[in-house]
Amino acid sequence: MEILSTAQADFEPRFQALLDDARETTARVDGAVSAIIGEVRAEGDAALLRLTSRFDGWAPEGVAALRVTPQQIDAAVASIEPGLMQALDTAATRIEAFHRAQLPADIDLPGTDGVALGMRWNALDAVGLYVPGGKAAYPSSVLMNALPARVAGVERVAMVVPTPGGALNPLVLAAAKRAGVAEIWRVGGAQAVAALAWGTESIAPVDRIVGPGNAYVAEAKRQVFGRVGIDSIAGPSEVLVLADARNDPAHVAMDLLAQAEHDEAAQSILITDDAAFAEAVIREVEKALTTLPRRAIAGESWARHGAVILVRDWDEACALANRLAPEHLQIMLDDPRAVFGKIRHAGAAFLGRHTPEAIGDYVAGPNHVLPTGRSSRFSSGLSVFDFLKRTTWVQAEPHGLRAIGPAAVLLAEAEGLGAHGASVQIRLDEMQLRR
Amino acid sequence: MEILSTAQADFEPRFQALLDDARETTARVDGAVSAIIGEVRAEGDAALLRLTSRFDGWAPEGVAALRVTPQQIDAAVASIEPGLMQALDTAATRIEAFHRAQLPADIDLPGTDGVALGMRWNALDAVGLYVPGGKAAYPSSVLMNALPARVAGVERVAMVVPTPGGALNPLVLAAAKRAGVAEIWRVGGAQAVAALAWGTESIAPVDRIVGPGNAYVAEAKRQVFGRVGIDSIAGPSEVLVLADARNDPAHVAMDLLAQAEHDEAAQSILITDDAAFAEAVIREVEKALTTLPRRAIAGESWARHGAVILVRDWDEACALANRLAPEHLQIMLDDPRAVFGKIRHAGAAFLGRHTPEAIGDYVAGPNHVLPTGRSSRFSSGLSVFDFLKRTTWVQAEPHGLRAIGPAAVLLAEAEGLGAHGASVQIRLDEMQLRR
Numbered sequence: 001m002e003i004l005s006t007a008q009a010d011f012e013p014r015f016q017a018l019l020d021d022a023r024e025t026t027a028r029v030d031g032a033v034s035a036i037i038g039e040v041r042a043e044g045d046a047a048l049l050r051l052t053s054r055f056d057g058w059a060p061e062g063v064a065a066l067r068v069t070p071q072q073i074d075a076a077v078a079s080i081e082p083g084l085m086q087a088l089d090t091a092a093t094r095i096e097a098f099h100r101a102q103l104p105a106d107i108d109l110p111g112t113d114g115v116a117l118g119m120r121w122n123a124l125d126a127v128g129l130y131v132p133g134g135k136a137a138y139p140s141s142v143l144m145n146a147l148p149a150r151v152a153g154v155e156r157v158a159m160v161v162p163t164p165g166g167a168l169n170p171l172v173l174a175a176a177k178r179a180g181v182a183e184i185w186r187v188g189g190a191q192a193v194a195a196l197a198w199g200t201e202s203i204a205p206v207d208r209i210v211g212p213g214n215a216y217v218a219e220a221k222r223q224v225f226g227r228v229g230i231d232s233i234a235g236p237s238e239v240l241v242l243a244d245a246r247n248d249p250a251h252v253a254m255d256l257l258a259q260a261e262h263d264e265a266a267q268s269i270l271i272t273d274d275a276a277f278a279e280a281v282i283r284e285v286e287k288a289l290t291t292l293p294r295r296a297i298a299g300e301s302w303a304r305h306g307a308v309i310l311v312r313d314w315d316e317a318c319a320l321a322n323r324l325a326p327e328h329l330q331i332m333l334d335d336p337r338a339v340f341g342k343i344r345h346a347g348a349a350f351l352g353r354h355t356p357e358a359i360g361d362y363v364a365g366p367n368h369v370l371p372t373g374r375s376s377r378f379s380s381g382l383s384v385f386d387f388l389k390r391t392t393w394v395q396a397e398p399h400g401l402r403a404i405g406p407a408a409v410l411l412a413e414a415e416g417l418g419a420h421g422a423s424v425q426i427r428l429d430e431m432q433l434r435r
Numbered sequence: 436m437e438i439l440s441t442a443q444a445d446f447e448p449r450f451q452a453l454l455d456d457a458r459e460t461t462a463r464v465d466g467a468v469s470a471i472i473g474e475v476r477a478e479g480d481a482a483l484l485r486l487t488s489r490f491d492g493w494a495p496e497g498v499a500a501l502r503v504t505p506q507q508i509d510a511a512v513a514s515i516e517p518g519l520m521q522a523l524d525t526a527a528t529r530i531e532a533f534h535r536a537q538l539p540a541d542i543d544l545p546g547t548d549g550v551a552l553g554m555r556w557n558a559l560d561a562v563g564l565y566v567p568g569g570k571a572a573y574p575s576s577v578l579m580n581a582l583p584a585r586v587a588g589v590e591r592v593a594m595v596v597p598t599p600g601g602a603l604n605p606l607v608l609a610a611a612k613r614a615g616v617a618e619i620w621r622v623g624g625a626q627a628v629a630a631l632a633w634g635t636e637s638i639a640p641v642d643r644i645v646g647p648g649n650a651y652v653a654e655a656k657r658q659v660f661g662r663v664g665i666d667s668i669a670g671p672s673e674v675l676v677l678a679d680a681r682n683d684p685a686h687v688a689m690d691l692l693a694q695a696e697h698d699e700a701a702q703s704i705l706i707t708d709d710a711a712f713a714e715a716v717i718r719e720v721e722k723a724l725t726t727l728p729r730r731a732i733a734g735e736s737w738a739r740h741g742a743v744i745l746v747r748d749w750d751e752a753c754a755l756a757n758r759l760a761p762e763h764l765q766i767m768l769d770d771p772r773a774v775f776g777k778i779r780h781a782g783a784a785f786l787g788r789h790t791p792e793a794i795g796d797y798v799a800g801p802n803h804v805l806p807t808g809r810s811s812r813f814s815s816g817l818s819v820f821d822f823l824k825r826t827t828w829v830q831a832e833p834h835g836l837r838a839i840g841p842a843a844v845l846l847a848e849a850e851g852l853g854a855h856g857a858s859v860q861i862r863l864d865e866m867q868l869r870r
Binding site for chain 1: 529573664799836
């Protein structure tokens with residue numbers, strides 16, 4: 001953990017080092033992945049069966065066994081305690097409502113000059129949702145990825161999830177059921193991505209693949225990009241907390257650790273204007289690290305990537321926040337909206353002293369799939385926009401073409417594109433003749 | 436050129452072959468490109484000077500010579516005939532108006548339960564615009580790439596354009612001036628992309644790079660993706676024309692050729708319900724191919740990738756159009772909107788008999804940078820959305836956290852994330868104590 005102060009002479013190089021801290025070391029798996037994709041393309045279902053036996057430690061008896069049955073889904077739901085099912089439903093209801101508010105309107109400009117213009121949004125036909133197996137199988141991620149697709153109007157959402165040792169994860173199945181996902185395949189890894197992109201005898205291809213995964217899954221998504229769309233490939237998680245001394249240091253410490261417990265490569269940063277408060281937070285972090293269940297992971301993240309930055313005022317803090325462009329930003333100040341107004345780059349913001357980032361991970365409503373590694377400078381969290389695309393349109397009446405056609409002809413000729421110009425000019429000539 | 440009919444027994448495999456037609460053969464240039472990027476990262480401006488001498492055939496006298504001066508821009512504008520400047524202005528004015536109509540509204544949900552939610556759009560800080568040099572230097576592309584960024588509110592648009600042999604392209608500079616782009620660098624290729632992504636002593640880095648380029652530029656964009664955002668990498672252009680026998684075959688033929696003249700790999704397809712009309716269009720294409728300035732290119736595109744498909748009705752045509760998911764779609768029918776209502780996948784549509792696609796390339800208003808190669812199934816044309824990103828936000832009051840916090844705690848515990856749950860629970864416990 002590093003302690004910096006903007007008052008120090010060496011602040012700028014130290015802050016720059018923090019910005020340049022490449023927390024991810026990606027394994028090179030491109031060769032292995034392209035071999036797997038090749039097998040699935042060549043052999044379809046047979047390759048899926050063989051690769052599932054090899055990598056997931058169970059041997060499906062034929063292709064039918066790869067599809068999760070409605071009975072298996074119902075049994076999963078029945079096995080979950082009602083309070084937890086209720087929590088899942090609260091989360092889903094709020095996520096749906098927020099994403100419905102994102103749905104954009106079409107544009108329809110009649111035009112006063114004989115040229116009507118517009119833009120229409122359409123949902124994608126089919127989306128594939130990758131859900132990791134094992135310890136990182138998060139029901140909240142199923143909701144966050146599937147619900148925006150459903151709200152956007154995607155007709156077919158096909159989920160793939162590895163079932164290591166053949167074990168189904170009941171909470172993941174329950175989340176899928178609540179999200180309206182009925183097509184679930186027990187395949188994972190690069191082979192699942194290949195099946196979604198290229199299709200097999202059993203699995204129809206999709207148009208876009210979303211959802212988190214390990215290095216093999218990320219590389220497979222990279223390799224099938226172009227044939228299908230993909231979401232951005234997430235790096236380790238981050239939080240930046242702006243907090244003054246009026247906060248409870250224990251609250252701030254736990255907010256920092258909630259991020260750190262995700263992954264040793266996660267990063268938690270506190271910016272404050274009070275040195276004594278900074279010290280109090282650091283002590284609370286150390287205290288909590290003696291008791292937390294995931295203290296080994298959280299402790300390593302805090303030690304390696306954590307930072308506390310002392311600033312002279314909140315304008316200085318905003319300038320640093322914009323350079324960090326964090327995935328998650330907590331603003332724990334008296335007037336959080338005033339400071340938020342000066343923030344240009346952040347994936348998601350959590351305003352005030354009673355809004356720990358964790359409520360955004362589960363139940364607040366906005367998506368928890370967010371841009372990492374400073375990419376909120378140019379990209380955004382998952383949303384209904386990921387499952388919609390636009391078609392623009394133009395409809396010219398004869399007098400409209402007469403009005404704007406000559407400019408098109410001039411520009412086409414200046415660019416040396418004769419048929420472009422001619423396709424407009426022959427129509428203009430004919431109108432001239434008819435007059 | 437192929438002629439298909441849905442009435443033929445072998446239609447399905449032949450149509451599938453058309454869908455699978457990979458028109459692009461990308462050269463492998465990744466090694467050369469990563470070497471160039473490495474040089475620019477290590478040496479900055481010095482590498483730009485050396486690489487410009489090597490690849491562009493002129494030797495800039497120092498870094499200052501790489502920046503186009505206001506005097507050079509004004510001289511370029513003065514050299515262009517007024518009619519053409521007027522056409523450029525007509526185009527720019529209409530493009531601006533259409534893209535302004537795209538600007539989305541923020542979301543601000545006060546919430547009735549003590550949890551306010553919202554989403555805010557912000558423009559990117561800085562965007563790089565790649566403009567190809569030489570014969571493919573299109574002023575219309577400068578407008579189509581730069582104006583949406585300006586309309587979105589991007590403060591800094593930095594343009595890079597190679598000047599082979601040292602020659603500036605006056606129309607490109609005039610288009611840049613009209614689009615409000617004042618920062619223009621005379622560099623191109625992978626070195627220009629590297630400079631925009633990583634920055635040099637003279638060129639500040641940007642957040643996203645857009646604009647077309649050759650194989651080196653496309654590969655450089657792929658390699659810097661992640662550090663900065665990039666636009667999608669365009670393949671060869673396509674048009675699909677749906678036309679009945681009430682059209683003039685010469686109009687349809689010229690619309691097909693306007694696409695074919697772009698590139699030998701371009702693809703023009705006609706779908707019609709009238710065999711005699713199809714033959715008339717084919718004859719008109721052959722006739723026009725004897726006179727067009729770019730007949731060699733257009734002829735090769737038509738011969739290799741062109742197709743005419745006979746259908747029994749327009750529903751059948753719509754189904755095929757959705758499978759083709761064309762970049763450009765012309766619907767030359769009496770009621771084009773009824774048929775357009777059945778189209779789910781197309782980059783841009785041109786409705787009616789008086790709307791040749793070429794007016795969309797220049798002056799209609801919607802963007803001409805569009806998804807190719809069937810990718811309109813999952814992606815969209817360039818727009819203000821490419822230059823904006825979203826930050827979601829949540830602000831919970833104490834009673835709001837009391838309402839939704841317990842569900843977050845349950846879900847966090849079910850996922851084994853103890854600090855997530857604790858960050859909510861310690862606040863709930865404290866409120867309990869205070870009551």
